[in-house]
Amino acid sequence: MSEERPDAQADAAVRRLDDETVASVAAGEVITRPADVVVELLENALDAGASRIDVDVAGDGRERIRVRDDGRGMSPQDAELAVERHTTSKLRRGVSLAAVDTLGFRGEALPSVATVATLELLTNDGGPRGTRVVASGGPGADLVEPTGRGRGTTVTVRELFADAPARRESLSAAATEFARVSDAASRYALVNPDVSFSLAHDGSEVFSTPGTGAFDDALLGVYDREVASRTVAVDAERGLDADGDSAGDLTLRGALVQPSITRARREHVYVAVDGRPVRNARLRRAVVEGYGDLLPDDRAPIAVVSVSLPDSWTDHNVHPRKREVRLRDPDAVAAGVEAAVRDALSTSDRRRAEDLSMDLDDALEPLSEAESAFEDVDVIGQFRELYLLCEADDDLLVVDQHAAHERVNYERLRAAVDGETPRAPVDPAATVELTPAQRAAVDAHRDDLAALGYEIEPFGESTVRVRAVPAPMGRAADPASVADAVDALRRGESPDDGRDALLTDLACHPSLKAGDDLGAEEAAALIERLGACENPYACPHGRPTVLSIDEATLVRGFGRRGTRMD
Numbered sequence: 001m002s003e004e005r006p007d008a009q010a011d012a013a014v015r016r017l018d019d020e021t022v023a024s025v026a027a028g029e030v031i032t033r034p035a036d037v038v039v040e041l042l043e044n045a046l047d048a049g050a051s052r053i054d055v056d057v058a059g060d061g062r063e064r065i066r067v068r069d070d071g072r073g074m075s076p077q078d079a080e081l082a083v084e085r086h087t088t089s090k091l092r093r094g095v096s097l098a099a100v101d102t103l104g105f106r107g108e109a110l111p112s113v114a115t116v117a118t119l120e121l122l123t124n125d126g127g128p129r130g131t132r133v134v135a136s137g138g139p140g141a142d143l144v145e146p147t148g149r150g151r152g153t154t155v156t157v158r159e160l161f162a163d164a165p166a167r168r169e170s171l172s173a174a175a176t177e178f179a180r181v182s183d184a185a186s187r188y189a190l191v192n193p194d195v196s197f198s199l200a201h202d203g204s205e206v207f208s209t210p211g212t213g214a215f216d217d218a219l220l221g222v223y224d225r226e227v228a229s230r231t232v233a234v235d236a237e238r239g240l241d242a243d244g245d246s247a248g249d250l251t252l253r254g255a256l257v258q259p260s261i262t263r264a265r266r267e268h269v270y271v272a273v274d275g276r277p278v279r280n281a282r283l284r285r286a287v288v289e290g291y292g293d294l295l296p297d298d299r300a301p302i303a304v305v306s307v308s309l310p311d312s313w314t315d316h317n318v319h320p321r322k323r324e325v326r327l328r329d330p331d332a333v334a335a336g337v338e339a340a341v342r343d344a345l346s347t348s349d350r351r352r353a354e355d356l357s358m359d360l361d362d363a364l365e366p367l368s369e370a371e372s373a374f375e376d377v378d379v380i381g382q383f384r385e386l387y388l389l390c391e392a393d394d395d396l397l398v399v400d401q402h403a404a405h406e407r408v409n410y411e412r413l414r415a416a417v418d419g420e421t422p423r424a425p426v427d428p429a430a431t432v433e434l435t436p437a438q439r440a441a442v443d444a445h446r447d448d449l450a451a452l453g454y455e456i457e458p459f460g461e462s463t464v465r466v467r468a469v470p471a472p473m474g475r476a477a478d479p480a481s482v483a484d485a486v487d488a489l490r491r492g493e494s495p496d497d498g499r500d501a502l503l504t505d506l507a508c509h510p511s512l513k514a515g516d517d518l519g520a521e522e523a524a525a526l527i528e529r530l531g532a533c534e535n536p537y538a539c540p541h542g543r544p545t546v547l548s549i550d551e552a553t554l555v556r557g558f559g560r561r562g563t564r565m566d
Contacts, residue, residue: 031112033171034061034160035180040109041155042188045069046275048153051211052196055185059202060177062160062168070152073125076144080131083121085111085139110155111139116167117160123153137163175444179490182206182436186222190304191272193218199436206436206461215255215304224433224462227302231255234344238336240310240329248310250336255304256344259291262299264484268435272306273327280327283307286334290341297402298541307337374531379523388523394551401518403539404530410507410540411533423453424471430479432464438486439464445489454482504540 031037038055045053048071058064074082113119114135124130130149133141161168171177182199189197189209196211209221220228234256237249271283287303288295295301313328327333374390377397381389388404390397434442439462442449449456453470466479518526530536530545539545 031109031116032167033180034065034177035184037061037065037109037113037117037157037160038067038181039184039188040113041065041067041157042185043276044109044155045071045153046188046192046195048072050152050195054198054200055181056200057178057181057202060171060174061181062162062171062177063158065157065160065181066154068152068154070150073152074123074131075125075127076131076146078125079121079123079133080141080144083110083114083119083133083135083139083141110135113157114139116164117162118158120156120158121153122147122149122156124149124151126151173444175440179437179440179444182440186436187270187277190215190218190222190270191275191277191306197221201440201461204461206439215253219255219257219302219304222435223302226433227257227261230258230261232258232344234305234340236340236343238340240313240332240336248313250333250340251308252337252340253306253308256287256291256341257302259294259296259301259345262295262301263487264299265487266300267487268302269300270304274308275306282327282330282334283337286337287341290338291345292342294345303341305337305341307333309333373536374527377527377531379520379527382518382523388518388527390527392548396549396551396554398547398549399527399530400539400543400545401523401526403543403545404526404536406507406539406541407533407536407545408526408529410503411535413503413507422471423455423468424476425468426466426476426479429465429467431459432466432480432482434462434464434483434486436462437490438483441486441490445486448489449482449485452485453477454485456482507540 031040034057038057038061042053042055045067048069050069050071052070054066054068056064056066056068110119110121115138118136119134121133121135122130123133129146132143132145132147132149134143135141161171178201182201185197185199186207189195189199189207193209193215194211194213196209198208199206207222209218215233216228216231219231232255234252234254236252238252240248240250266284266288269284269287271278271280271287273280273283283305287305288300291301309327313333374392377390377392379388379390382401383389383398386401388399388401390399442456442458442464446456453468454466455468456464456466459465464482466482469477469479469481471477537544537546
């Protein structure tokens with residue numbers, strides 16, 4: 001480049017960073033899989049003010065990723081500079097990293113991508129001609145030439161990791177990698193409902209959203225009509241206090257799917273902070289807790305929540321790929337989110353799904369000659385229709401009836417699928433809508449799903465037909481449970497982990513709930529059955545089933561001298 005370039009960049013949109021800033025952000029330039037490329041390009045498009053973003057992926061993304069937007073675009077000078085190392089359009093002179101109001105601050109991603117792929121940039125800031133820049137094998141342009149292109153930017157990434165065999169070998173199966181890509185695109189589409197998103201895979205559309213600004217319209221594009229039609233809008237402002245003083249407002253917008261539709265995991269709770277999707281367990285939990293007792297036990301909602309906070313309340317630079325966010329006062333923010341969700345749902349439909357696959361009578365059938373660890377335990381009462389009170393020698397046992405029944409159901413299910421899983425036909429076949437990430441995972445886990453008892457076949461880009469379902473103990477699972485099965489397998493480190501997670505979820509659905517009244521015979525049968533379990537002292541989720549209070553504790557509490565007769 002010419003000697004005049006450093007002076008010329010003073011008023012440019014893209015400029016070089018000083019050495020101090022380079023040192024502070026260099027750790028953020030991390031591209032380890034195709035989904036990372038998609039995230040970086042989506043964020044650049046959003047920062048450019050795009051109203052439409054189209055993502056096109058070939059294979060799992062290693063072959064080709066193309067992201068096209070109608071944002072501001074770049075001038076020829078900026079386009080050439082944008083593929084150089086340590087340049088940015090997101091930090092003005094004299095502005096600290098903490099004050100950056102774009103989607104965080106990474107240093108520009110384009111040079112990092114060009115280091116591990118062939119990158120082509122077509123861009124136009126509204127002038128008569130666009131600019132084409134090609135970079136490969138490292139930062140810096142290999143080719144810069146004029147081209148025809150309307151206002152906006154198209155970035156095409158080819159042969160990702162072609163010269164980085166270690167990174168290629170570290171990737172998962174192609175279907176799994178594309179599932180990550182589609183999951184990333186879905187997250188950004190859902191939390192940016194005012195932008196029209198589309199994702200295409202090998203020439204076929206996976207999903208598209210209209211960009212109307214309505215969260216339920218975005219849910220319709222990514223999920224299905226049933227989910228989108230059962231939403232409750234949330235639009236709230238709540239004050240935040242810091243050290244006893246008002247520190248501004250928390251603004252929360254989004255859509256909460258009514259609790260008649262749930263999922264097994266919190267992966268379907270999407271949270272954005274200042275426009276960026278983040279994985280923040282505290283905020284996800286706050287959304288779930290906002291639903292309160294509307295949710296069935298151990299189920300999670302589908303929800304999209306976008307949180308805006310005052311300046312200085314967030315730090316998006318605590319994770320190399322900006323997946324996490326540091327909050328100035330996490331408890332205060334979580335309390336505001338929980339309260340806003342609870343208020344929005346206060347007038348919502350409180351119906352709960354009642355799709356039990358096993359009933360109490362079947363679960364508590366006689367034990368025949370099986371030995372029970374609680375054989376000498378006597379049930380003496382029930383407390384708040386939640387806990388069974390039992391006498392065992394000198395101890396008082398308190399049994400969580402839901403956790404106990406869940407353990408019983410889990411071990412019976414596990415025994416039923418230890419060999420070939422019984423299945424029941426679904427005639428006519430049921431059509432089940434999946435998210436793009438779930439649909440992609442179906443191909444990756446087809447054999448595992450078959451081993452669990454599901455017979456499914458593709459039916460469109462985001463739909464499957466379920467022709468058979470697991471039927472342990474003669475109880476057929478709901479065809480829609482295939483979505484939970486896919487989620488469990490996606491989360492599991494192995495097919496066995498996925499199977500175990502699925503059985504845990506299936507065991508929970510039909511188990512006793514809070515408020516279920518048990519007769520004396522049913523209560524005794526539950527305790528006897530629990531005692532026959534391999535692990536009677538914890539439910540499948542790891543929570544205790546039984547707490548013990550020894551007589552000595554009661555003696556001390558009542559000030560007695562140590563015997564029942566004193």
